[in-house]
Amino acid sequence: MEIIAERNSSTKVFQTAMVNMMNSMNVATPKYSVADAMVKLCSMDDFDSSSPEFHYAYLESRYGLKPSLRMSIIEKVGIFVYVLAHDVPNRLILERFQHSGETGSRVFKEVLYVMDGMSRDILVPRDPSFKEVPRYLANDARYMPYFKDCIGAIDGTHISIIVPEEDQLRYKGKKGIPTMNILAVCDFDLLFIYVLTGWEGLAHDSQIFLDTIGKYYIVDKGYSEKKGYLTPYPKTRYHQFEFRGASPRGTKEVFNRANSSIRSCIELSFGVLKARWKILDKNA
Structure with a gap:
């Protein structure tokens, strides 16, 4: 007692x-x-x-x-x-x-x-039926009405891990260290609504993509063009830094810049996640 x-x-x-x-x-x-x-x-x-x-x-x-x-x-x-x-x-x-x-x-x-x-x-959508247009899109003339059906963004990030020596080769990717490729979906409030773990660092995003079921998400060039996933135009300026000091020319570049801007929410979410939880940020 x-x-x-x-x-x-x-x-x-x-x-x-x-x-x-x-x-x-x-x-x-x-x-x-x-x-x-x-x-x-x-x-x-x-x-x-x-x-x-x-x-x-x-x-x-x-x-x-x-x-x-x-x-x-x-x-x-x-x-x-x-x-x-x-x-x-x-x-x-x-x-x-x-x-x-x-x-x-x-x-x-x-x-x-x-x-x-x-x-x-x-890790579930706050609106499972996705009936409402996200406020982030609804309140921005750059995205409405063109992206009104977009419900989030998908991307992957590498997390360094410790694995037995005999397994290290298949977990070593472009970083040169054992990593696990984590795929995640976030909404426009920077909240994760789906996470897929367990893939070796060698796994490419598009390969992981085949193991998930999505709807209407913004993705980057690492994903295949497929129903429910909106990819940018290939061989066209896409990243935000490419438009610094140079406005988009033509409808494809206008679309790609908007696509990249919307998709930045997933990159920001990963950045916040790793900044808060240092165990995930080991130069992976």
Whole structure:
């Protein structure tokens, strides 16, 4: 009982520190933090959804993250977020949280498994039927009415990984290091609505593209022309920097510049993601 009482007492202090730390990391953009995502999933009336206690109780009730005798849920999430945000080795986990490296590694994997389950509820379109024209397009004369049916952008990014030596060759791509090619879809609010992982770094975007089902998305030249995917005109100026100081000439260049401008949302989303979670940004 003394151990449990001590844990509950220290949790309150640690909880305040963790909430402050998580809030301080909400820079760059996203409107939604991990806590916000939990609120989005809220359907329980017995908790104050604005309180930190609610978010962590929800992780336990819905996704099965359990406290241990000496570690609360909020501390487990704290270790997980700290590792993601700062890409720290086990030694620093030991110093900051006063737990062994083995404990830190085990807790990280435990929370990662839970977050994988939660992501299946979060990474979904806010408007599954796509009936409304995104405000980003509706309020810009450059895009309306020409792109009114566009619902997002698709692109891939490379994340460096550690794999056994015998598997490194097939994971080494143009970067020269083992990477995993991650394909993602985002909307115009910079929110990811679909993510496909598990492809070796050698896999080309267009190959990954064949493993997904889409609708009307903006894509770049790395994708095949196919129904539901809007690609730019080939052999025509496309990237934004190519139009600096030189206005587009002809309808194809006008289209390509608009296409590139709209698709920038996915590049910005990846940039924000890697800036916030340093573990993903290892010069991949």
